[in-house]
Amino acid sequence: MFRSMSSRSFGKSKPSTPTKPEEDRKELVFNDEAAFDAACRDLKSSLKKSGSLDMSHIVKVLHNKKDVHDLIEEHFPGAMTGADILAKVAPVIEKYGLTDDNTLFAQSCCPDEINHEDGDTPDLFAKHLGEVFHMGGLAGIPFTGKTGFAAFSHHVPEEGHAFIFMAPHIGLSESNKLGKYSRIGQSEEGGACGAVVGALNHCMCNKPLPDFAEAGDDAQMCYIIHQINKNKERILAEKEKSENAMQAMAARVAHDVGRDMLNRICTMDFGDDNTQLMVLTGIQINMPKPFDGFFQPITFHIRNKKGEVKDLFQEAFGGEVRRGFQPSISTRHLNAGAF
Ligand SMILES: [Zn+2]
Structure with a gap:
């Protein structure tokens, strides 16, 4: 477990930011090693690039990784x-x-x-x-x-x-969207799994279902569209909660x-x-x-x-x-x- 502490700075010669009053500091409790590991990797990488890190940035990164972990725990408990x-x-x-x-x-x-x-x-x-x-x-x-x-x-x-x-x-994705992924070398987030997201979009647009007899060149996608369509109501019911809930x-x-x-x-x-x-x-x-x-x-x-x-x-x-x-x-x- 990790609790955020004071607002000093790590690294070379950058002056530390003024200490905030105790009541302004948002408590941050970590109970997941994976989120903490990710925060440490992120911070180490930033420290290498910039030579210093102030505590407000450290706390921001820790919050960010905790938010990611909380989102996964909400939609995929036990992951x-x-x-x-x-x-x-x-x-x-x-x-x-x-x-x-x-x-x-x-x-x-x-x-x-x-x-x-x-x-x-x-x-x-x-x-x-x-x-x-x-x-x-x-x-x-x-x-x-x-x-x-x-x-x-x-x-x-x-x-x-x-x-x-x-x-x-x-x-x-890096913007915390489920069903999307930020791929290396691409500025836009793309669908992941592209087949499932593509099938869901197909069904949500009420496009006609592909014919198995004519889907020889794309048989797997044809099958997935039919299966997603059979479960369309179950999936769309989640949209009321959030887009992430629907993708999950x-x-x-x-x-x-x-x-x-x-x-x-x-x-x-x-x-x-x-x-x-x-x-x-x-x-x-x-x-x-x-x-x-x-x-x-x-x-x-x-x-x-x-x-x-x-x-x-x-x-x-x-x-x-x-x-x-x-x-x-x-x-x-x-x-x-x-x-
Ligand atoms: Zn896939």
């Missing part, structure tokens, strides 16, 4: 950095006997380059578990389908296991669409009698620099060859399950504690 996610999931992976030698890792993430940076959740899991099979297409939906899963599962080591990480993504709901819908497809295509027709399939799903959040990428876990379970499914969410993340919304029908079959 944390990829490193924190891995720290919580790795002991569970180990407990159930999955290792980088006996487990094949698959990820279903949007191809957008901002999802595949060093330190992002998929990158950390890939490094932890070894080689990566890519199941995903636009919006992180596992568009490689039943054929992709069959290929992946038949690449699993004999007597081994499989781990799937599936996540759509949503950007947070669109990301949740994308998660449910991807997770439902994953549940339809996964089987246990691979490996031997002791083979297990572990699946972690959630929403990847592309944070404004210099924050590390965040991830909101939503489902985490393991299946065995007897057809049993165990919910691992509480075991990994503990405490109250803060998914922020009800799981859709495809996870209600989960038989917690079955094995």
Whole structure:
């Protein structure tokens, strides 16, 4: 925990600003390491460039990072950095006997380059578990389908296991707008996930739905538009709260669409009698620099060859399950504690 203190200056020869009366100082309480890390990186970078920092700037940056973190906690409760996610999931992976030698890792993430940076959740899991099979297409939906899963599962080591990480993504721009991202070298903020935002715009403008039969060159986007359209009322209902709330709901819908497809295509027709399939799903959040990428876990379970499914969410993340919304029908079959 960090509390802001006085108004001195750090650095070389710049004179310190006059000390403000105690009552003018706004208390700032930090309880998140990621926000504090981001503030420190930002301040170090400014100090290098300008040679000095006055305390009012330091406090401003701390407030800014706290605001960013509060916004994420409001719309994606329980979200944390990829490193924190891995720290919580790795002991569970180990407990159930999955290792980088006996487990094949698959990820279903949007191809957008901002999802595949060093330190992002998929990158950390890939490094932890070894080689990566890519199941995903636009919006992180596992568009490689039943054929992709069959290929992946038949690449699993004999007597081994499989781990799937599936996540759509949503950007947070430097102006704190969800569904947008400030990309390097671009002056304007752009959509992220572009496919989800594009599909939502298509539906909000009441454009005709694309025909699957004629969408061969853009089949994934056609599917996403149809799925967003099916959930249009649920998404637009959030607009009354705020634009950010609406974009957050669109990301949740994308998660449910991807997770439902994953549940339809996964089987246990691979490996031997002791083979297990572990699946972690959630929403990847592309944070404004210099924050590390965040991830909101939503489902985490393991299946065995007897057809049993165990919910691992509480075991990994503990405490109250803060998914922020009800799981859709495809996870209600989960038989917690079955094995
Ligand atoms: Zn995307």
